[in-house]
Amino acid sequence: MASAIGLTVAPPLCAHAGEKVVFSAPAGPFRAAATAFALQAHVSIDLSAAEGCGPSPGFSGRAAPATALRALLRGTGCDARWIAPRTYRVVLLPPAPTATRPRVTAVVETSTETPLPLSELVIVATRRLAVADRLAYSVSVLDARAAAARGVRDATDLALTVPSMTVTNLGPGRDKVILRGLSDGPLTGQTQSMVGIYLDDVRLTYNAPDPDLLMVDIGQVEVLRGPQGALYGAGSLGGVLHLTTHRPDPGAFDAWASVSASTTRGGEAGGLASAMINMPLLHGRAAVRLVGYAERQGGYVDDLGQGRADVNATRRTGVRLTARTMLGPDWSAEAGLAAQAIDSEDTQYADRGIGTYARRNRIAEPHDNDFVEVHVGAQGLLFGQDAKFTLAAVRHDLSSRYDASAAPPVAVPAGAAIAFDDDNHVGAVVAEASLASRPEGRIQWQVGAFPRPYATGARWPDPPGRSAFRAVGPRKAP
Numbered sequence: 001m002a003s004a005i006g007l008t009v010a011p012p013l014c015a016h017a018g019e020k021v022v023f024s025a026p027a028g029p030f031r032a033a034a035t036a037f038a039l040q041a042h043v044s045i046d047l048s049a050a051e052g053c054g055p056s057p058g059f060s061g062r063a064a065p066a067t068a069l070r071a072l073l074r075g076t077g078c079d080a081r082w083i084a085p086r087t088y089r090v091v092l093l094p095p096a097p098t099a100t101r102p103r104v105t106a107v108v109e110t111s112t113e114t115p116l117p118l119s120e121l122v123i124v125a126t127r128r129l130a131v132a133d134r135l136a137y138s139v140s141v142l143d144a145r146a147a148a149a150r151g152v153r154d155a156t157d158l159a160l161t162v163p164s165m166t167v168t169n170l171g172p173g174r175d176k177v178i179l180r181g182l183s184d185g186p187l188t189g190q191t192q193s194m195v196g197i198y199l200d201d202v203r204l205t206y207n208a209p210d211p212d213l214l215m216v217d218i219g220q221v222e223v224l225r226g227p228q229g230a231l232y233g234a235g236s237l238g239g240v241l242h243l244t245t246h247r248p249d250p251g252a253f254d255a256w257a258s259v260s261a262s263t264t265r266g267g268e269a270g271g272l273a274s275a276m277i278n279m280p281l282l283h284g285r286a287a288v289r290l291v292g293y294a295e296r297q298g299g300y301v302d303d304l305g306q307g308r309a310d311v312n313a314t315r316r317t318g319v320r321l322t323a324r325t326m327l328g329p330d331w332s333a334e335a336g337l338a339a340q341a342i343d344s345e346d347t348q349y350a351d352r353g354i355g356t357y358a359r360r361n362r363i364a365e366p367h368d369n370d371f372v373e374v375h376v377g378a379q380g381l382l383f384g385q386d387a388k389f390t391l392a393a394v395r396h397d398l399s400s401r402y403d404a405s406a407a408p409p410v411a412v413p414a415g416a417a418i419a420f421d422d423d424n425h426v427g428a429v430v431a432e433a434s435l436a437s438r439p440e441g442r443i444q445w446q447v448g449a450f451p452r453p454y455a456t457g458a459r460w461p462d463p464p465g466r467s468a469f470r471a472v473g474p475r476k477a478p
Contacts, residue, residue, distance in 0.1 A: 021251035022284065022326060023068045027058030032439050033072050034090065041065040045080075046089040053078040053090065060329050062251065062284050138225040140165075144246075147221060153272075155210055155241065162223050165241075167210070172297065172314045173342035173369030174400070177210050179239035180225050194238040196228070199338060200245055201432065202375050202392040206235070208426045211371040211396065213243065213340055214318055216274045217291045220244040233450055247334075248287035248324040254278040266357065267300030268310045286325035293318050301348055305360035311346035331380030342369040361403045362417040368399040386436045396426040 025036040031047060033056035038045045043065060059071040069080055069088065080088045140162045142152060152158050155177055159167040166178040176183070177195045184194060197204045197211070204211055215221065226239035257275040264270065274293035281287060294317045299310035322336035344367040351359040375392035400422045408418040434448035 020062050020064050020284065021068070021249070022062050024060050024329060025056070025058050025068070025072055026438065028055055030054065030056040030072070030076050030078065030090075033058055035439055037065075037068060037072055041068065042086070044087045046083075046087075049078065049090050049092050052092045138164075140223040140225075142221045144219055147215060147218070152221070153215055154212055156212075158215075158221060158223075158241075164225055164239075165223055169348075170209075171312065171344055171348045171367065172212050172316060173209065173344060173398075174367055175210050175212060177241055179223070179241075182226070182238040192235045194226075194235065196232050196236040196240045198240060198242045199373070200243070200375075201377060201388070201390040202373055202394065203232075203235075203428070203430055204371070204373065204394060205396070206426060206428055208396045208398060208424070209369065211340060211369060212316075212342060213338070213371075214272075214274075214293055214295060214316060215243065216293045216318075217246050217276050217289075217320070218243055219246045245291075245320065245322070246289065248289040248322050249278050250280045250282075250284050250287040250324070250326065252278075253280060262298070264298045264300050268298030268313060270296045270298040272296075282325065286323070288321070288323045291320040299345065300357055301346070301350055302355070302358045303346065303361050303364075304354060304358055305362055306364065308364075311364065312344065312348040313346075314342065314344045316340065316342045327378070327380070331378060333376075333378045335374075335376045337372065337374045339372040340369075341371075342367075344368075362405040363401070363403050363419055365401050365403055366399075367401075368397070370397040371395070382435060384438070386438060387434070388436075389433045390431070392430045394426075394428045394430065398422075398424045398426070 021041050023037065023040050025033045025040070027033070030053040031050045034045055034047060034050065037043075037059075053073075053076040056072045056076055057074055059068050061068075063071075073080060077093055078090050079093050080090055083089050142150070142158070142161070147158075150157075150161050152161060154172075156167050156169075156172075156175065159165045159177075164180050166181070168174075168176045168178070170176075176193070177197065179195050182194050184192075192207055193205055199213065204213075222240075222242040222244070224240040224242065226237050228236035228240050232240055255275075255277040257273075259271070259273045261269065261271040272293065272295040274291070276289070276291045278287060278289045295315070297314040297316075299313035301312045302309045303311045318338070318340035320336065320338045322334060324332060324334045326332050345364065347365040347367070349359065350357050354360060371394075373392055373394040375390060377388065377390040379386070379388040381387065402420040402422070404418040404420040405416075408416075432448060432450045434446060436446040437444050
């Protein structure tokens with residue numbers, strides 16, 4: 001029995017069928033050309049009949065998806081049927097009555113056939129395009145639509161839907177991601193994390209907590225359970241959490257905005273505002289994509305010692321800016337930055353016997369998690385193979401205060417409230433280069449170079465941070 005084979009890419013807002021996209025689909029086996037087309041056009045294709053198609057002439061240039069697909073089908077003996085918005089099915093044409101080459105008809109935009117289920121997912125966390133069910137890894141994937149349907153907005157939500165993934169419940173900006181139960185402890189410190197967290201091609205953490213990026217305008221989330229040292233080196237014994245963003249689209253202008261509100265039973269209200277704008281430049285040869293968001297999570301823990309209610313409110317703001325340009329028919333370059341700031345007014349734990357979601361502290365325990373990364377990169381064909389180069393710098397500033405009044409380790413005045421302040425600054429410079437075989441190649445291979453961090457001045461304590469106990473006055477009730 002033949003199985004349905006397809007490729008799926010799901011952007012947050014689908015472009016219209018007439019909007020033009022820059023394509024670079026190779027000549028050769030039709031399945032490889034259709035794979036490249038689906039990824040570049042952000043459409044889904046059922047390729048269950050592709051084995052009977054002849055070689056494709058390929059297509060390079062800027063065109064509407066339907067026009068590019070007609071060019072790829074020319075002379076293959078196959079046609080494409082439109083079965084749903086942004087979804088096509090490849091079918092075999094009947095034999096021609098004469099010896100002349102079969103004529104390829106235009107892509108039909110209507111169909112009453114029931115679409116077959118798509119069974120394959122394209123994975124990018126392997127550092128090259130790969131089909132999920134052909135991998136030797138245990139992987140979980142959520143695209144943008146699946147994540148929205150399940151209410152996944154950050155790593156904490158993701159852990160509720162992905163097997164073998166756990167997130168410590170310390171609060172936004174303090175949590176640690178754990179895969180397969182492997183961890184060096186519930187708290188972050190001087191040791192390297194066992195889970196690598198990546199945004200596109202940039203590693204975000206070393207020994208810091210999860211920056212807890214809000215998953216706004218994220219195209220796909222992939223969780224590779226470890227060990228992944230062959231692909232990612234040290235720091236991936238437990239696995240890898242890989243976030244893939246939507247790249248700038250030089251083929252069409254796009255924009256959206258979203259506002260939502262929430263309530264917490266027994267606590268405060270919250271909300272989220274986010275927006276995206278994609279602007280084509282240089283007559284379709286370049287584009288800029290800007291994403292911004294601001295979120296407030298209402299508090300719900302009461303601190304009876306300070307006489308304060310709903311103390312653990314959190315604010316999270318972020319921005320991402322990416323620019324992409326075509327350097328030629330086979331090469332593109334990209335530069336961008338991502339920044340996010342988390343400001344938690346207090347911790348979110350409660351004490352037993354005091355009440356529901358309540359505790360008694362002498363002082364507040366705020367936390368800040370500020371994160372920024374900048375990167376430049378290029379990708380294209382080198383010696384006929386897929387090449388990619390990336391250089392990035394990451395900065396992570398962390399600040400926390402804890403109430404140490406119950407057992408102060410230093411001599412203090414009687415009855416004084418004692419705070420333990422912990423400030424850390426983590427930085428990294430990350431460089432990598434890879435060369436991989438084309439998807440249509442008979443033998444699949446990949447080589448890469450990932451310089452050691454200290455060899456490139458990768459992680460520096462600037463300054464290394466400080467920790468200190470301080471006598472402070474307790475915060476008065478408002």
